[in-house]
Amino acid sequence: MFEFKILKKDKKNKARLAEFNTPHGKLTTPELAFVATEAELRAIPKEFMPKLPVNLIIVNTYHLWTKKIADKIYHLGHGRDLDGNTVHNYANFPKPIMSDSGGFQVFSLGFGKSQGVGKIANIFPDEDQKVGVEVLGIPAARSRGLSNPKRALTGKKLRQNLLFDTGNPLNISDEGVEFTFNEEKLMLSPEKSMQIQQRIGADIIFTFDECTSPLNTYEYTKNALNRTHEWLVRCIKQTRSSQNAGVEVLGIPAARSRGLSNPKRALTGKKLRQVPHLTNQALFAIVQGGEYEDLRLQSSKFMAKQNVPGFGIGGSLGMSKEDMHNILDWTIPNLPEEKPRHLLGIGQVKDIFECIERGVDTFDCVIPTREARHRVLYTKKGHRNIRKLRSFNEVIEKDCECIACSQSVTFVQLAQLFSKKDPRAFFYATAHNIQFYADLMKNIRTSIEHNRLSKLKEKYLRYYQ
RNA sequence: CCAGGGGUGGCGGAGUGGCCAAUCGCACUAGACUGUAAAUCUAGCGGCUUAUGCCUGCGAAGGUUCGAAUCCUUCCCCCUGGA
Numbered sequence: 001m002f003e004f005k006i007l008k009k010d011k012k013n014k015a016r017l018a019e020f021n022t023p024h025g026k027l028t029t030p031e032l033a034f035v036a037t038e039a040e041l042r043a044i045p046k047e048f049m050p051k052l053p054v055n056l057i058i059v060n061t062y063h064l065w066t067k068k069i070a071d072k073i074y075h076l077g078h079g080r081d082l083d084g085n086t087v088h089n090y091a092n093f094p095k096p097i098m099s100d101s102g103g104f105q106v107f108s109l110g111f112g113k114s115q116g117v118g119k120i121a122n123i124f125p126d127e128d129q130k131v132g133v134e135v136l137g138i139p140a141a142r143s144r145g146l147s148n149p150k151r152a153l154t155g156k157k158l159r160q161n162l163l164f165d166t167g168n169p170l171n172i173s174d175e176g177v178e179f180t181f182n183e184e185k186l187m188l189s190p191e192k193s194m195q196i197q198q199r200i201g202a203d204i205i206f207t208f209d210e211c212t213s214p215l216n217t218y219e220y221t222k223n224a225l226n227r228t229h230e231w232l233v234r235c236i237k238q239t240r241s242s243q244n245a246g247v248e249v250l251g252i253p254a255a256r257s258r259g260l261s262n263p264k265r266a267l268t269g270k271k272l273r274q275v276p277h278l279t280n281q282a283l284f285a286i287v288q289g290g291e292y293e294d295l296r297l298q299s300s301k302f303m304a305k306q307n308v309p310g311f312g313i314g315g316s317l318g319m320s321k322e323d324m325h326n327i328l329d330w331t332i333p334n335l336p337e338e339k340p341r342h343l344l345g346i347g348q349v350k351d352i353f354e355c356i357e358r359g360v361d362t363f364d365c366v367i368p369t370r371e372a373r374h375r376v377l378y379t380k381k382g383h384r385n386i387r388k389l390r391s392f393n394e395v396i397e398k399d400c401e402c403i404a405c406s407q408s409v410t411f412v413q414l415a416q417l418f419s420k421k422d423p424r425a426f427f428y429a430t431a432h433n434i435q436f437y438a439d440l441m442k443n444i445r446t447s448i449e450h451n452r453l454s455k456l457k458e459k460y461l462r463y464y465q
Numbered sequence: 466c467c468a469g470g471g472g473u474g475g476c477g478g479a480g481u482g483g484c485c486a487a488u489c490g491c492a493c494u495a496g497a498c499u500g501u502a503a504a505u506c507u508a509g510c511g512g513c514u515u516a517u518g519c520c521u522g523c524g525a526a527g528g529u530u531c532g533a534a535u536c537c538u539u540c541c542c543c544c545u546g547g548a
Contacts, residue, residue, distance in 0.1 A: 037501050042501080058500070118498080347499055365500080366501050374498070
């Protein structure tokens with residue numbers, strides 16, 4: 001199980017074509033996981049799941065846990081299939097599934113929220129460009145006392161000025177992270193994340209990490225990294241102790257032995273009793289370290305030493321694409337060649353090419369589905385905004401096999417559905433973008449096989465800069 | 466004809482003497498979206514524009530006032546009830 005077999009390598013760069021075996025079938029990489037946070041692709045009714053060209057999805061531990069979906073999944077699976085075909089049943093998706101650990105929510109509901117940035121703080125589109133503070137328009141700049149908007153800083157100086165570590169709405173400690181959900185305080189720890197992920201039963205699970213912000217300082221990022229490394233050890237320990245413990249997880253020795261003040265807090269309560277299908281999951285260890293070279297080197301080397309079947313590259317990817325590329329170049333050479341690497345959260349068309357060339361095997365990204373709901377469609381000739389094509393009486397894309405195009409849905413019709421907020425609008429748009437990305441990944445695989453990756457890249461990048 | 470109510474920017478609808486170029490919603494325009502706080506968010510939306518600037522402006526025309534979408538007069542139009 002979980003054998004990773006490299007079939008072909010690109011001669012000019014680190015791109016590779018490979019196969020990864022999972023309990024729910026073989027995954028051919030490079031591949032993109034479509035994001036199904038709550039174990040459903042937004043806007044896609046479950047009965048359509050098998051009809052989509054989707055090979056891999058990723059669900060989210062935090063959201064499944066807080067919204068009690070994890071419990072539902074567990075009971076559903078427990079009743080029907082003790083082999084652990086659980087999220088798969090719930091999602092009506094029999095192929096490989098990943099589950100994210102909740103580590104990203106430590107950022108997105110923490111600093112991400114208070115600082116108003118994503119994991120790439122795209123404040124410096126061009127590194128050499130002069131950037132006026134007023135252009136940034138981010139609360140961060142103001143709250144840090146950059147009171148004079150006319151004072152334009154440049155490059156690194158401004159960058160340094162923007163770094164700060166205050167105002168996290170979440171309480172992060174070595175034990176875990178305290179979230180507030182529905183006015184209730186909930187603690188997510190490495191152990192708990194593992195337990196939940198084991199219950200959900202995805203094929204590939206991720207370690208619970210602290211995803212930092214591009215606006216965090218070096219000091220903060222360094223401390224967070226140390227914590228993430230400690231958490232990694234606990235994650236691994238947890239999966240092993242669960243295995244050793246068989247079915248009984250409540251009050252496992254692992255939890256007590258580490259001196260958690262209240263072992264019960266680390267669990268969801270009575271309902272969390274059994275952990276089936278332990279050996280059927282591959283744990284991927286997530287590299288952190290922000291945009292700092294020494295931290296990325298340290299983290300990737302640390303992770304590489306662990307006996308895990310694969311790796312995730314997570315955390316802040318800096319303030320520009322250049323930063324992201326540097327981070328990959330620092331990280332990937334330290335990871336074992338013969339194991340898969342997943343780049344968390346990235347997925348613009350251009351990025352997919354750039355990152356595959358740097359050795360990334362799998363991705364996950366909300367872009368195809370989210371932008372569909374925001375009226376942006378992907379076509380072979382670039383983005384198409386439905387808002388601007390209201391009266392364009394043509395099919396979205398000729399020769400597209402998606403549900404919308406195969407039914408000859410036009411921009412005019414789609415625009416009307418959108419203006420009425422008809423669920424079919426979101427459905428058609430989402431299905432189309434999924435098709436586009438599925439085709440993209442398939443084309444990439446084929447092109448690697450035939451040594452044509454750079455040509456394919458050139459073709460796509462004409463329309464996707 | 467009488468009585469009452471009303472006419473505000475593309476639409477709906479606030480405002481009832483200065484803080485009003487006029488709350489807000491919709492529509493529209495532009496932009497954003499990268500391990501989903503996201504069918505969401507940001508900005509603009511009378512004209513000129515670099516503008517904390519000028520002009521036009523709340524059915525029409527006059528008037529009162531330092532100052533009017535807001536008060537008065539006349540006119541036009543709409544709605545409701547009564548002959």
